[in-house]
Amino acid sequence: MADMPMGVTAEPMQEHGHSTGVALRSLVIGLTAFLTVVDLFATQAILPTLTRHYGVTPGAMGFAVNASTIGMAVAGLVVGSFSPHIDRRTGILASLLLLAIPTSLLAIAPNLTVFTILRVMQGLCMASAFTLTLAHLGEQCSAMDAGGAFAAYITGNVASNLIGRLISASVSDNLGLATNFYFFAVLNLAGALLVHFTIKRVQPMHSIDPAQSPLSAMIEHWHDPALRAAYGLGFCILFAFIGTFTYVNFILVRAPLSLGMMGVGFVYFVFLPSVVTTLLAGKAVALFGMRLSLWGGLAIAALGLPLMLSSHLAEVLAGMVLIGVGTFFAQACATGFVGQAARTNRGVASGTYLACYFFGGLVGSAVLGQLFDHFGWAACVAGVGVALALGCILTASLRIPVSGR
Numbered sequence: 435m436a437d438m439p440m441g442v443t444a445e446p447m448q449e450h451g452h453s454t455g456v457a458l459r460s461l462v463i464g465l466t467a468f469l470t471v472v473d474l475f476a477t478q479a480i481l482p483t484l485t486r487h488y489g490v491t492p493g494a495m496g497f498a499v500n501a502s503t504i505g506m507a508v509a510g511l512v513v514g515s516f517s518p519h520i521d522r523r524t525g526i527l528a529s530l531l532l533l534a535i536p537t538s539l540l541a542i543a544p545n546l547t548v549f550t551i552l553r554v555m556q557g558l559c560m561a562s563a564f565t566l567t568l569a570h571l572g573e574q575c576s577a578m579d580a581g582g583a584f585a586a587y588i589t590g591n592v593a594s595n596l597i598g599r600l601i602s603a604s605v606s607d608n609l610g611l612a613t614n615f616y617f618f619a620v621l622n623l624a625g626a627l628l629v630h631f632t633i634k635r636v637q638p639m640h641s642i643d644p645a646q647s648p649l650s651a652m653i654e655h656w657h658d659p660a661l662r663a664a665y666g667l668g669f670c671i672l673f674a675f676i677g678t679f680t681y682v683n684f685i686l687v688r689a690p691l692s693l694g695m696m697g698v699g700f701v702y703f704v705f706l707p708s709v710v711t712t713l714l715a716g717k718a719v720a721l722f723g724m725r726l727s728l729w730g731g732l733a734i735a736a737l738g739l740p741l742m743l744s745s746h747l748a749e750v751l752a753g754m755v756l757i758g759v760g761t762f763f764a765q766a767c768a769t770g771f772v773g774q775a776a777r778t779n780r781g782v783a784s785g786t787y788l789a790c791y792f793f794g795g796l797v798g799s800a801v802l803g804q805l806f807d808h809f810g811w812a813a814c815v816a817g818v819g820v821a822l823a824l825g826c827i828l829t830a831s832l833r834i835p836v837s838g839r
Contacts, residue, residue, distance in 0.1 A: 460586040462632050467590025468597070469625030470530065470563045473537055473556055473618050474502055476598030479699050480606045480614070481683045487611060488546045493803030496680045498550040500799035503672070503792040505557025506564075510788030513565045516648055523633045525566045530626035533559035538619040541612035561792065563625075565785045588766040589712045595679075595758075596705035603699025651782045661783060663831035664772050667728070668787050669794030670825035671768065674735065675761045676798035677818040681806045682742065682754065690745050704754040708762045715766035728767050728829045735760025736822045742815050757818075764825070765791075771832055794821075 477484070477499045485495040513520070536555035543549040567587065598618075606614040655661045686693045686701060693701065718727040734756055741753030769787070776783030798821070805813040 462628070463586040464590030464593065466567065466625065466628060466632070467564075467587045468594045469621055469628060470526075470567070470594075471560055471591055472594040472598040472621055472625075473533070474506075474560060474598075475595050475679065476602040476618065477553075478680055478683060479599035479603040479702060480611070480695065481680065482687045482698075483606060483611065483695060485684075488549070490546055491807055492681065492684045493807040494546065496803045496806075497799050498546050498553060500676055500680060500795055501550045501553040502557035502560065503676075503795035503799070505554040505559075506561035506792035507557075507789045507796065509558040509561035510565045510785045510792060513562045513785055520566060522566050523629065526563045526633065527626055527629045529559045529563035529566070530622055530629060533563070534619040534622040534626075537622055538616055541615040557792070561788060565788055586713070588715070588762065588769060589709055591765075592705055592708045592712050592758075592762045596702050596709065599702040599705075600699045603695050603702075607695040607699070648779075648782055651779045652786055654778065655776060655783050655786055658775070658777070659831050660775055660833050661772065661786075663828045664768055664775065665787055665790040667768050667825050667828045667832070668765075668791035669797075670821045670828065671761055671765050672791050672795035673798035673802075674757070674818045674821040674825070676795045677802035677814055677821070678742065678754070678757050680799055681802060681811065681814050682750070684806070685750070685811055691747050691750065693747075701751065701754070704751055705758050705762075707755055708758045711759050712762045712766050715763055716770065718763075719767055719770065724767060724771050724832050725829050728764050728832065729826060731760045731764035731767060732822050732825050732829070733760070734763070736819065739815050739819050739822075743812055775832075 481492070481495055481499060484499065485492055488495065488498075490498075513525070533556060536552040536559070540549065540552050540556075543552055601617070602614055605617050656665075683698060685691065686698050715727065718730070722730070738753035738756030738760070741749045741756070744750055744753070769784075772783050772787045773780055798817075802814045802817050805817050
């Protein structure tokens, strides 16, 4: 994917991931992912502050903050469909440069409507870069190395959840909301700078017949039971993640936990174990198979749900750790599965998966927000449990035949 550290073509991968070059490549892949999606969930750490600032309900603010998933879903679908005709480097670079614009404008958003629109615009830019990068990894990685490359990228995503939230809470608490958004705009520009210096220009791989339209390719993917199940699984994964890590912020600042803004920021060190465990996703799939690995991740997440109802901070934190580890591990496995399972045009397949994944986040923020506002935290947690159970059912359909893929 890049000159040296991200050169993920088949030849350098004969080193089986043990060389310094491969380790450096994985580091750059992860850092690119971090800077691409650091805006996505960082704002969740300051949800209570934003709720007071705009004078709205937790459900309304939660939906506005997660409105970025609307843009993520749309851009993932559109960019994925036309990715065979998009230069990867140019597309990723342009997306990150444009991302800095709505990010900086959030600092002066006058009302919740404008805030929501800017979050949608952020999502459009983030998903464009995210989708093009995943498509590139799927095209350039050898089958042996694909799991490790995708795991490195998802690990960068995990790290953005931890560090992004911590930065957001810290900057907002000490320098104010406006400075927080300006700071993240600078991070967006840093991501563009990294892409400029690390990703070389590679011609898009036309994996479908020129006469076949992106819509035809998408329909073909939807006719595949395994890919269809993977799309549904992605929906369930982010539905569960959003439900947990959006509305738990309001529980953390209320009695009996009563944490301050910086305390909420430090809480998100619960993502630290996920940074390590997500890197193991590729190896777990190789050892135990895709379905067992996914069931394991979803089961770990489910074990954390009862702990989320505790009135003791240590137990709530333990529950957050388990849900973070399980959902991110499952996401790494599912993303790698789509990249390997698509018979044709992995760009369309990856874009469709991401559209379903982020649409799940949007639906999760809306549905679970209403449950939280009207029936409380326990109902919200129950909704997360239903999503995880459905994900386990869908996992049973994930199979890759030996021939043809």
